[in-house]
Amino acid sequence: MSFDPATLRYDDRGLIPCIAQEEETGEVLMLAWMNAEAVARTLETRRVTYWSRSRQAFWVKGETSGHVQTLVDLRVDCDRDCLLAVVRQTGPACHTGRRVCFYTSVAEGDEVELMAPMG
Amino acid sequence: MSFDPATLRYDDRGLIPCIAQEEETGEVLMLAWMNAEAVARTLETRRVTYWSRSRQAFWVKGETSGHVQTLVDLRVDCDRDCLLAVVRQTGPACHTGRRVCFYTSVAEGDEVELMAPMG
Numbered sequence: 001m002s003f004d005p006a007t008l009r010y011d012d013r014g015l016i017p018c019i020a021q022e023e024e025t026g027e028v029l030m031l032a033w034m035n036a037e038a039v040a041r042t043l044e045t046r047r048v049t050y051w052s053r054s055r056q057a058f059w060v061k062g063e064t065s066g067h068v069q070t071l072v073d074l075r076v077d078c079d080r081d082c083l084l085a086v087v088r089q090t091g092p093a094c095h096t097g098r099r100v101c102f103y104t105s106v107a108e109g110d111e112v113e114l115m116a117p118m119g
Numbered sequence: 120m121s122f123d124p125a126t127l128r129y130d131d132r133g134l135i136p137c138i139a140q141e142e143e144t145g146e147v148l149m150l151a152w153m154n155a156e157a158v159a160r161t162l163e164t165r166r167v168t169y170w171s172r173s174r175q176a177f178w179v180k181g182e183t184s185g186h187v188q189t190l191v192d193l194r195v196d197c198d199r200d201c202l203l204a205v206v207r208q209t210g211p212a213c214h215t216g217r218r219v220c221f222y223t224s225v226a227e228g229d230e231v232e233l234m235a236p237m238g
Contacts, residue, residue: 003225019138019147026145028138031201043228075221075233078213082150084221094197102194102203106122109162114194
């Protein structure tokens with residue numbers, strides 16, 4: 001069955017959350033948002049492209065930093081309201097310079113930083 | 120620093136997305152939503168507890184099916200507007216009986232089912 005981005009379920013802003021996961025390590029890198037056009041551009045260019053809610057503009061991940069995400073696979077969940085982009089991440093995924101955005105653990109009741117920015 | 124769920128950034132419905140990842144395999148299982156009370160209950164009980172948007176009620180994952188998620192670690196992202204729950208998943212995470220919700224690949228322009236329901 002041919003895939004049409006319009007068949008996904010977007011929220012009232014026209015957005016769908018997309019989780020980025022590193023193919024090799026399985027690390028969950030980040031979560032950002034896409035609109036239908038960002039989904040189409042990601043599939044066409046193989047460069048993961050989000051919609052920046054703060055800038056209200058397309059956001060080709062790594063376009064300025066060089067920390068690009070190359071698409072390996074794009075997956076849709078059972079409810080068609082969430083995406084999983086399996087990627088190859090160049091450099092850090094997080095704007096803080098850390099490999100992943102989820103670097104703070106709170107499981108034991110305290111906030112603990114799990115990793116430092118990449119050198 | 121002690122963690123307070125009120126310091127997270129919730130959307131205009133009072134919700135924050137939470138990605139569930141299997142600790143052992145690194146599989147991304149699903150994405151669902153939490154409110155501040157669901158975050159607190161998850162940390163206190165170690166049973167991952169979401170907020171069901173369709174039922175407008177707390178949703179202790181696996182409470183009826185037995186397919187529970189036991190919390191190993193809860194992580195906050197850099198913007199404090201997304202959570203990553205590292206879990207031990209009993210049985211399938213997906214309501215369709217599949218191990219994960221992201222069982223459909225669209226990377227090559229067609230929808231391809233990657234896995235069948237668990238036996």
